[in-house]
Amino acid sequence: MLERLDPQAPDALLALIKMFNDDPREDKIDLGVGVYRDEEGRTPVFRAIKAAEEKLHETQDSKSYLGPEGDSGFVNGLMPYIFGDDDPTRGGRIAGMQTPGGTGAVRLAFALAQAAGGKSVVLGEPSWPNHRQIAKDIGLDIIGFDHAADAATTDFGALEAAIEKAQPGDVLLLHGSSHNPTGIDYTVEQWERIAELSKAAQLVPVLDIAYQGLGEGLEEDVAGMRAFLAAVPEAMVTYSCDKNFGLYRDRVGAFYVLAADRDILDRAISNANSLARANWSMPPDHGGATVRVLLRDADLTAQWKEELTAMRGRLRWIRDTLAKAGTTGAIDLTPLGEHNGLFSMLPVDSDQVAALRKDHGIYMAGSGRINIAGLNESNIDRFIAALADVTG
Ligand code: LMR
Numbered sequence: 001m002l003e004r005l006d007p008q009a010p011d012a013l014l015a016l017i018k019m020f021n022d023d024p025r026e027d028k029i030d031l032g033v034g035v036y037r038d039e040e041g042r043t044p045v046f047r048a049i050k051a052a053e054e055k056l057h058e059t060q061d062s063k064s065y066l067g068p069e070g071d072s073g074f075v076n077g078l079m080p081y082i083f084g085d086d087d088p089t090r091g092g093r094i095a096g097m098q099t100p101g102g103t104g105a106v107r108l109a110f111a112l113a114q115a116a117g118g119k120s121v122v123l124g125e126p127s128w129p130n131h132r133q134i135a136k137d138i139g140l141d142i143i144g145f146d147h148a149a150d151a152a153t154t155d156f157g158a159l160e161a162a163i164e165k166a167q168p169g170d171v172l173l174l175h176g177s178s179h180n181p182t183g184i185d186y187t188v189e190q191w192e193r194i195a196e197l198s199k200a201a202q203l204v205p206v207l208d209i210a211y212q213g214l215g216e217g218l219e220e221d222v223a224g225m226r227a228f229l230a231a232v233p234e235a236m237v238t239y240s241c242d243k244n245f246g247l248y249r250d251r252v253g254a255f256y257v258l259a260a261d262r263d264i265l266d267r268a269i270s271n272a273n274s275l276a277r278a279n280w281s282m283p284p285d286h287g288g289a290t291v292r293v294l295l296r297d298a299d300l301t302a303q304w305k306e307e308l309t310a311m312r313g314r315l316r317w318i319r320d321t322l323a324k325a326g327t328t329g330a331i332d333l334t335p336l337g338e339h340n341g342l343f344s345m346l347p348v349d350s351d352q353v354a355a356l357r358k359d360h361g362i363y364m365a366g367s368g369r370i371n372i373a374g375l376n377e378s379n380i381d382r383f384i385a386a387l388a389d390v391t392g
Contacts, residue, residue, distance in 0.1 A: 178341020
């Protein structure tokens with residue numbers, strides 16, 4: 001039977017990790033998979049996370065099962081950061097559960113919307129490739145539209161046209177902040193307008209937050225999303241702790257539902273529990289428990305915020321340096337100064353991406369997406385010169 005299966009191509013982004021590791025050149029530059037890197041190119045464990053792990057190790061007295069909802073202390077501990085200090089449950093209309101990474105949360109959100117009758121996902125593209133892949137795997141269609149109008153602004157008209165094509169119950173997927181892969185986000189005013197459009201079309205908004213704190217600030221990065229949530233009767237939020245707590249391989253995510261009232265909220269969460277049980281039974285515990293310990297300790301929380309601020313500052317320096325370089329070869333780097341977070345897209349074709357890899361040891365996604373965190377004081381000039389070499 002298994003011979004009937006067609007071979008599948010490995011995930012292009014994850015394959016890039018192996019290609020980079022196999023390259024013997026000492027001065028190679030990794031702008032591929034989305035992980036934060038420090039000035040030395042490392043992705044260290046946060047000091048606040050290390051300390052929280054030690055505390056967890058000393059105090060954890062059981063590893064017995066929790067339930068499909070995971071660690072409720074972790075889930076509730078994140079809520080003031082996502083939804084605001086002032087009534088984070090919005091009068092008892094928001095509840096959540098832990099998931100295996102943000103990916104598990106996105107899968108749960110799509111599956112729940114489908115169980116409620118949704119048939120399609122309205123998706124601005126390019127997007128994180130796994131959004132499309134998860135939707136396809138679940139059996140949802142895609143109503144795609146161009147996320148960006150140019151190198152620095154969103155294409156609002158394309159979003160409006162896509163919403164017009166959707167049916168009530170369809171998903172509207174929006175990136176909370178630091179859009180992956182373009183780095184181009186909606187303004188707060190646009191978020192408010194999208195909320196009106198979504199409500200009128202009776203869509204199920206899914207707000208995917210994977211980079212809180214890496215754009216403009218912990219609060220700033222969710223301002224648009226909070227304005228959106230204040231204006232809609234229901235929505236789902238999918239959250240990843242990969243980047244802002246540096247917990248990538250521990251698979252730490254959360255899923256929240258905002259419902260019109262408590263009865264609908266209970267129904268949604270009971271369905272989400274049942275879907276989680278059928279998919280993964282329970283989320284892995286360690287990372288979520290670590291974040292719970294961290295967020296309950298004022299000193300560790302302050303340290304985590306400091307580390308996050310330093311990361312954001314470094315990303316800002318890289319963006320400013322690229323923007324100041326102006327045009328290199330055929331590429332105008334100025335708009336990168338306006339973008340947020342880890343990613344930006346470069347207007348390079350697949351031959352140029354291959355030439356950067358072969359001739360300069362510079363690794364980036366085939367789409368032209370770069371993870372700017374792979375740049376530092378010692379390689380940024382070489383990167384800019386290499387772009388001129390392959391595009392000039
Ligand atoms: C990325 O976009 O590079 C990251 O979110 C890693 C992943 O899982 O794709």
